[in-house]
Amino acid sequence: MATDPGKMNYTANELMVCQAARQLRDGEVAFVGIGLPNLACNLARRLHAPSLVLIYESGAVGAAPERLPISIGDPSLVTNSLSVCSMFDIFAYYLQGGLIDVGFLQGAQIDRFGNLNTTVVGDYARPAIRLPGSGGACEIAILAERVLVIAPQTRRGFPERVDFITSPGFIDGPDTRRRLGSTGGGPAMVITDLGCYEFTDGEMILTSLHPGCTLEQVRNNIGWDVRVSAALETTAEPTSEELRIIREELDPAHLYI
Amino acid sequence: MATKLIRMEEAISRFVHDGDTIVIEGFTHLICFAAAHEIIRQRRRGLTLCRLTPDLIYDQLIGAGCVGKLVFSWAGNPGAGPLYAFRRAVEEGIPHQLELEEYSHYGMVARLTAGAAKLPFYPLRNYMGSDLPRVNPQIKTVACPFTGEELAAVPALNPDTAIIHAQRADENGNAQVWGLLGVQKEAAFASRHTVVVAEEIVPETVIRSDPNRTLIPGLIVDAVVCEPFGCHPSYAQGYYDRDNAFYLRWREISKDVARFDSYLDEWVFGVRDRAEYVERMGASLTGLKARTHLSKAVNYGY
Numbered sequence: 001m002a003t004d005p006g007k008m009n010y011t012a013n014e015l016m017v018c019q020a021a022r023q024l025r026d027g028e029v030a031f032v033g034i035g036l037p038n039l040a041c042n043l044a045r046r047l048h049a050p051s052l053v054l055i056y057e058s059g060a061v062g063a064a065p066e067r068l069p070i071s072i073g074d075p076s077l078v079t080n081s082l083s084v085c086s087m088f089d090i091f092a093y094y095l096q097g098g099l100i101d102v103g104f105l106q107g108a109q110i111d112r113f114g115n116l117n118t119t120v121v122g123d124y125a126r127p128a129i130r131l132p133g134s135g136g137a138c139e140i141a142i143l144a145e146r147v148l149v150i151a152p153q154t155r156r157g158f159p160e161r162v163d164f165i166t167s168p169g170f171i172d173g174p175d176t177r178r179r180l181g182s183t184g185g186g187p188a189m190v191i192t193d194l195g196c197y198e199f200t201d202g203e204m205i206l207t208s209l210h211p212g213c214t215l216e217q218v219r220n221n222i223g224w225d226v227r228v229s230a231a232l233e234t235t236a237e238p239t240s241e242e243l244r245i246i247r248e249e250l251d252p253a254h255l256y257i
Numbered sequence: 258m259a260t261k262l263i264r265m266e267e268a269i270s271r272f273v274h275d276g277d278t279i280v281i282e283g284f285t286h287l288i289c290f291a292a293a294h295e296i297i298r299q300r301r302r303g304l305t306l307c308r309l310t311p312d313l314i315y316d317q318l319i320g321a322g323c324v325g326k327l328v329f330s331w332a333g334n335p336g337a338g339p340l341y342a343f344r345r346a347v348e349e350g351i352p353h354q355l356e357l358e359e360y361s362h363y364g365m366v367a368r369l370t371a372g373a374a375k376l377p378f379y380p381l382r383n384y385m386g387s388d389l390p391r392v393n394p395q396i397k398t399v400a401c402p403f404t405g406e407e408l409a410a411v412p413a414l415n416p417d418t419a420i421i422h423a424q425r426a427d428e429n430g431n432a433q434v435w436g437l438l439g440v441q442k443e444a445a446f447a448s449r450h451t452v453v454v455a456e457e458i459v460p461e462t463v464i465r466s467d468p469n470r471t472l473i474p475g476l477i478v479d480a481v482v483c484e485p486f487g488c489h490p491s492y493a494q495g496y497y498d499r500d501n502a503f504y505l506r507w508r509e510i511s512k513d514v515a516r517f518d519s520y521l522d523e524w525v526f527g528v529r530d531r532a533e534y535v536e537r538m539g540a541s542l543t544g545l546k547a548r549t550h551l552s553k554a555v556n557y558g559y
Contacts, residue, residue, distance in 0.1 A: 034336055057362060058284050058437050070501045071335035073285020075494050078436045079550055086438045087284060087309075088370055091363040096382055115386075119359075124392045130347040132333035132340075134361035135310075138387050168386030180385035181407065 008212060010238045012193035013257045014246055015210055016150050017043060018238040019191050020104070023148055028101040029053045029094075031140055032063075034072050036150045037104035039250050039257070046245050055094060057136040059085050068251055091136065095143050098183065103144030105137050106151055109162040112224050113202050114169025114187035116141065116149070117162035124164060134166050141167035146188035153192035153221045160224040170202030177202075194218050196235060200227075208233040260428040261481045265530060268452050268480045269295045276325075277417040278305040280369075280448060281314060284439030285335060285499070288314050288491035289422040289454050291484045291531040297321040298525060307416055309365045309440060313490065313507050316340040317525070319355060320517050326356040328414070330365045334511075337504045341511035351514070359393055364411050366440050371413035372447030380408040419448035421473060422488055424496060425463070426455035430478025433470040436494030445473045454482045456496050468557070486535045486542055497545040 013036060020040035024030060026049040032041050042065075045052050054063045058073040062082025069077055078084050094100060107116030108131050118137060122128035141147055147169075151157060169187045170177055177186050190197040190204060194213045197204040206218060207229045218226065238246075251257050263271075273279055273296055281289055293314045296304075300323075306315050307328040312335065318324050320342030332343050346355035360368065367379035380399055390396040390409070399410040421441045423432035432453045434441065445451045453473060458481070464471060490500035490507075510516045528534045535542060 058286075059439070060437070071285050071499070071504075073335070073437050075286070075436065075492055075498060075547075078494055084435075084437060086442065087362065087366050087440050088443065091366055092381075095363070119388070124388075127348060130332075130339075130344050133329065133331050133359055134387075134389065135331035136362040138361040138389060139363040139381075139383050142383055142385060142387075165386065165388045171386040177386065181382070182385055183382065 010243055011257055012152070012210075014238055014243060015235065016191050016193060017246060017257070018242045019196060019235060020148055020150055021047065021242070023189060024049050024052055024102060027051050029055060029099055031055050031057065031095065031100045031103040031144060033104045033106065034069060035256050037148075038069060039246060040104070040150070042250050043242060043245055046249070047242070055090070055100065057087065057090055059087055059090055061085060061094070068253070068255060091139060095139055098143075100140070100144045101146070103140035103147050105140060105147055105149050105167055107149065107162075107167070109157055109159055110149060110151060110190060111158070111162045111169075112160050112204055113171060113173070114149070114190065114199060114204060115162050115165045115171060116167040116169065117164045119164040119166045121163055137167040141169065141186075142182045142184055144184045146185045149187060149190040151190065151192055153194050153218070155221050155223055158222045170199065174202040194221065203227065205229050206232065208235045210235045211237055261430050261475075261478060262428045262458065263480050263482060265291055265295045265454070265482045265484060268292075268482050269299055272418045272450050272452055272479065273299075273301055273304070275301055276303045278307065279418050279420070280307040280416040280444045281420045282308060282439055282441045282444040283422055283488070283491065284309060284437055286437040286439065286491065287422040287434065287441070287493055288312060288488055289420055290314055290489060290491060291487035292420045292452070292454060293318055294525045294531070294534070296323060297521065307414060309362050310335070311340060311343060313340070313504065316342040316507070316511055317521070319343050319346050320352070320511065321521060321525075322352045324355060326358065328358045328365075330360045330362045334504060334508060336501070338508050341508075342517060345514070358395065359389065360396065360411065361389065364396065366443065368411050368414035369440050369443035369447045371411070372415040373443045376413060378410045378412050380410050382408055384409045414447060416444070416448045418450040418452060419444045420452045420454065421445050422454045422493070423472065424455065424493055425457050425459045426453050426481055427459060427461045427464050427475065428481060429461070429475035430473065430481045431461070431464045431471050431475040432473040432478070433464060433467065434472040435470060438472065442472050445477060450479045451477050452480045452482065453478050454484050454487050456485055456487065456493050458483045466557075484531050486538075487531055489538070489542065489545070492545075495547050495550075497542065497547055500545060
């Protein structure tokens with residue numbers, strides 16, 4: 001990612017984790033996924049958001065995993081959690097009940113309106129690549145107060161329109177979500193290995209570039225003529241304390257960073 | 258009361274028939290591979306398999322040619338990539354075409370909840386803006402009779418048989434589960450028959466000492482099977498950890514038809530039952546044994 005990698009003492013994944021952690025506020029309730037989102041939530045809990053509540057779709061509420069969970073149903077999410085409930089409780093009472101402030105999602109494709117595809121590349125009936133499908137992503141996208149997306153940026157992964165909307169963002173414009181009755185606020189930020197995007201009128205706008213990354217790199221790795229904020233910033237680098245926690249406490253085996 | 262305790266071979270031959278609709282639930286936790294392997298050994302065909310996360314267990318059943326249709330919401334190898342047997346079936350029709358009926362997790366949970374309550378459908382606030390209803394006509398909308406709000410609706414799911422793994426059960430099928438509960442209770446109540454598979458069979462007095470722990474009551478259970486390590490490579494909280502290394506290995510095994518077949522030959526067709534599988538796994542299972550982390554006992558007295 002960096003034009004001068006010699007200057008950087010952190011990886012793109014570490015920067016993405018730190019940037020995601022900074023979007024989380026103390027006392028919020030987060031619907032967590034495995035991998036980088038899990039690292040971001042646990043980093044935030046150790047720094048500025050000690051009372052962030054982690055909820056996993058597998059049923060663990062207030063999880064406090066002692067090891068890095070390998071799957072979303074890892075037994076370490078159960079041991080010492082505040083509550084373990086059925087999946088009906090998670091989806092009906094917690095998510096549809098409006099308790100989730102922030103949900104993390106990923107996608108093989110994300111488009112200009114923040115729609116995510118985790119279902120198929122190509123035609124649904126005769127797919128070129130069959131992807132896993134929704135899992136809980138569709139309802140998280142519709143019901144969480146806001147959605148954060150972490151995804152490495154490639155031209156193929158960021159087409160103007162996704163092949164299939166598994167999890168709706170702003171669908172096709174500023175008002176469609178609201179008109180269709182979605183109760184959640186939709187995507188708030190997309191964090192890639194090149195920069196961060198926020199949404200204006202339902203459309204992804206580049207609002208910060210990571211240190212060492214260029215607008216040219218961004219444009220070469222996105223499938224439409226992306227709008228750039230007039231107030232474009234440089235993403236803050238990870239602090240040494242953030243890096244220490246990630247490397248020594250959260251992912252000592254370097255599975256994700 | 259007469260015992261419902263039988264061997265897995267008999268449970269599968271009595272409660273899983275060609276063409277049946279079967280649900281083997283357990284979200285990452287308590288996935289009963291012992292039952293799936295017996296279904297493969299008995300060469301069942303044309304099954305409709307239902308499960309939120311097909312996981313390795315249905316990948317094996319699909320690649321073995323047992324499955325005609327899959328009803329599901331997330332088909333991946335958790336933490337390790339795709340399910341290649343599933344993908345081969347969908348993308349190339351190998352070993353044969355696989356019909357898909359696809360929801361999201363909440364949609365599947367809602368279907369089983371309706372099925373358990375013997376309601377025709379379940380309403381949920383979901384799917385607006387998603388392409389899922391476009392490719393699955395079973396996802397419809399319904400107007401709330403009180404407010405007029407348009408809601409999504411999914412139909413009840415009532416499988417022929419549910420197979421549910423529990424940490425412990427008595428001989429009558431009263432089954433106690435702790436840790437992740439997934440959608441097992443709904444799946445059991447929704448199905449016409451329920452087979453409980455347990456890590457250990459305990460006296461009824463043990464069940465009665467902690468009644469809040471009973472997830473499935475014996476009154477809806479047709480058969481009980483005792484199968485220690487019956488979930489491996491999945492896990493049983495308090496008994497053994499997930500074999501994460503095997504989930505990673507499965508990526509390589511399932512990628513290649515020949516390796517997939519030789520896995521089945523060795524670990525499914527090559528053993529009589531789960532006991533022989535466990536014996537052959539030997540020391541590699543010992544390393545997965547759970548450490549002790551006891552809850553504080555509660556007082557049920559009055």
